[in-house]
Amino acid sequence: MPTDLAPAADVDEALEALRRVWGYDEFRPGQREVVEHLVGGGDALVLMPTGGGKSLCYQVPALVREGTAVVVSPLIALMQDQVDALRTAGVRAGFLNSTLLPHERQEVEDAFVSGDLDLLYLAPEALRGQGAQRLLDRGRVSLFAIDEAHCVAQWGHDFRPDYLALSVLHERWPDVPRIALTATATTQTREEIVRRLDLGSARQFVASFDRPNIRYRVVPKAEPKTQLLELLRTEHPGDAGIVYCLSRASVEKVADQLVAAGITALPYHAGLDASVRLRNQQRFLREEGVVMVATIAFGMGIDKPDVRFVAHLDLPKSVEGYYQETGRAGRDGLPATAWLAYGLNDVVQQRRMIDTSDGDLARRRALGAHLDAMLALCETATCRRVQLLAYFDEESAPCGNCDTCLEPPETWDGTVAAQKLLSTVLRLQRERGQAFGAGQSVDILLGKTTPKVTQQGHDGLSTFGIGTELTDAGWRGVVRQLLAQGLLAVQGEYGVLALTEGSGQVLRGERQVLLRREQPRPASRSRRSASAAADLPAEVQTVFERLRAWRAAAAKERGVPAYVIFHDATLRQVALDAPASLAELGRVSGVGETKLATYGEGVLAAVAGDDPA
Known part of the structure; x- marks a missing residue:
């Protein structure tokens, strides 16, 4: 029978893995309890905000428990990026999806069967087939991790039918612990996850939904494309970001306008050829300073930590969708902006779409309730963060870091x-x-x-x-x-x-x-740049930019996104600490043993201003 807590020796091993692989001396709030429970063999449902460290909740136990952790991940690009990041950190990880050639697939399957993988990533649709199920029977599965678990909610914003079949995990492998994770779930969605994934006996871990580093702003929609351009030029020059539009036509027009203004921008929507979508997504993930203009077809599971802004040019359909989309900003914990331009036509258009939508009366009422909550968030005269968190049944105090706190409306x-x-x-x-x-x-x-x-x-x-x-x-x-x-x-x-x-x-x-009160408001004196280097002293900024340049070259050489090498937050700390030896660099949070051995000399050369070549 599984225990609620792992033996002390296993907990110590988990903490040692955290330090050795990821370079962190301690778990973030909420992580340790989840890790102990999962290492001990218990099932778990984890609600933790984007950027809160959900992945470590199953990646660390995967290194402690015997066998291979099987991770159900909804997007091919997300699988590849997470596996790249794990391999760079020295973890034995692999994935199985349609991008692999037959011999590559065979190599991964052989590694799994022989016990040479710590983590194996699969798409949910793969588990519906007998082939994947028979493969898992041939090896030893240490745990199942179901990422983006809100996709199982049929009335949710990211519903994926293939997630409904994941109850097979408990039916076929009843003794293997499962952990379902999401950053977005109301009480109703949480109950649906529990019911559909047969997690009735699972322990629930609910962290705060607050993302204090994100500044939420809603502006009256006047000339939205011009307003967006001003935002990017004045507050986010050269930053990576995402711009969400309601229609494919809007995506194309906005992307063209940004490119004409000298901004590196790419379109993404379901109407583009699959190869174009993949190429644009890879550029966004692997290059710095790229702005992705997209419909909501883009974004689920995007694991890019240095997105400095998320802008909406059209009203999102629900608070859950808005929270999920804005949550892609500032995953590294550094300042970020969530900006929404909102006007009368948005309301009229959304109401009309609901009235003419497919489905029965109950479905339209549910859509209407989602829209009502989104409108309440836009129209609130009190703290926007308090309103947002209340939607997820979390009480909070005024944040002092949203537009309604900084400039209270009349x-x-x-x-x-x-x-x-x-x-x-x-x-x-x-x-x-x-x-x-x-x-x-x-x-x-x-x-x-x-x-x-x-x-x-x-x-x-x-x-x-x-x-x-x-x-x-x-x-x-x-x-x-x-x-x-x-x-x-x-x-x-x-x-x-x-x-x-x-x-x-x-x-x-x-x-x-x-x-x-509806009136033009002057430019906010409280606005600040959300650049990762904005608050660093000038001499430290110079070191930080040298480190970013070194990282870009290293990432290009290895064919991985820059953040797989090191996050901006880690480079900031390196720039501030200015380590002069590998031992000093190894004490910086986020520098694990494998990365220290692989990149240490290059980092020290960049800090010293030497040519790393």
């Missing part, structure tokens, strides 16, 4: 404004039997004699011209916020405005409406 009593707008929608419906989008109601309130207003006779409505106290942008902000609060709805293919049950409460004066 709120105002918008009840009268809401009544004017709702009255306009009501009169169009009752007096004229008509329904229009937001633009027509705003024009009526502002008293604009546009052809559409005069031809329809809307200049004769009692609400015509009664809203001149606000600008066009101000009224559009009112519409957006009423939609977000459920006091107004959009219907049909053309996104016309419609009243809700809550509208009546506002019109009758039974409900107060508080709104955020």
Whole structure:
């Protein structure tokens, strides 16, 4: 029977492996308990934020338990990068996927059967076939690790049908411990993971979802492509980042615009040829300073630690998706930015997509609930991080590092404004039997004699011209916020405005409406560069850049991403400590024995300013 805790000798062996292989003197908060439980043979469900060190929770036990750890990983690129990183650190790791030639596949299978692998990475679809299952029967499996476990949730944002078949792991190998890991799961998603993977007796480890190094910002959408360009030029010049767009056409246009502005940018969406997608993804992972412009088809499991920003040019469909996508920034723990441009058309478009989506009423209601939570996050006048963490049932205090903390927005009593707008929608419906989008109601309130207003006779409505106290942008902000609060709805293919049950409460004066002030805000004095070297003294920055140049050359020579050699955080510490010997370099966090032996002399030469050749 498995025990909850590993013997003390095994725990000591785990800590020794952490120091020897990865160069860390101690586990991060939450890791030690998971490692002890898994080494002792227990099943586990681990919820830990991106960049929190989930991989070590199974990689360290893989070096302590007898046999080979089998890791279920959803993406081929992720498998290859993790195996590259493990091999660079001196760990015996391999993967089986469609990219291997027959003789390469045979070599990996032979290594597994003979016990010469510490970790073997497989895709979930592989485990549905008898071939992979028979292979695992021929060797000794020390544990199963199911990465990105939220993919099993059918109503989640990254659902993968092949994950549903992973219950076979417990059925066929009941005595092998399993660990399921994810960075994104509400209580409901967590319960679904437990049910579908048969983890009812597993111990659950839930770490904080907070990513304090990420600064969350939501800006009013005006000219989003121009706003994005300003962000990159002023705050992230030369940084690696991801820009998410809703459509393939937007991806192409934004990527072209960034390239024209002198920024290295690449497109990624499902409509591109598979070879182009793979080539662009490999460039993003292996080169420094590349901006990937993508739909949500890109990103799950991207293990690039030095992404300094994630920008959304369109509203994400759910808080879970937003958290997962923004979580790809700052995995190295250094400052990073999560930036979202958000406007009225986003709300109208998302509502319309839900109303016209496939599926039954329950499905549309679930999608609507996801959108409502996302809108609440965008519209909050309080700490954005508190709102975000509350979605995952985590209480927190104001962070002091999001836009609403640094520049608290003004709120105002918008009840009268809401009544004017709702009255306009009501009169169009009752007096004229008509329904229009937001633009027509705003024009009526502002008293604009546009052809559409005069031809329809809307200049004769009692609400015509009664809203001149606000600008066009101000009224559009009112519409957006009423939609977000459920006091107004959009219907049909053309996104016309419609009243809700809550509208009546506002019109009758039974409900107060508080709104955020819609006005241009000056450039923030609190903004800072999220560059990895931004806060280093000038002389240390010079050493840091020499180390980055050395790392780039070493990575190119070995054909691996730069961060596989060393993370930026490790190079920062090397630059600060300025070690003059291998012994001193070996004391820097993140420098394990194999990397010290392989790269030590090159690092010391870069620190000293010598030619490493």
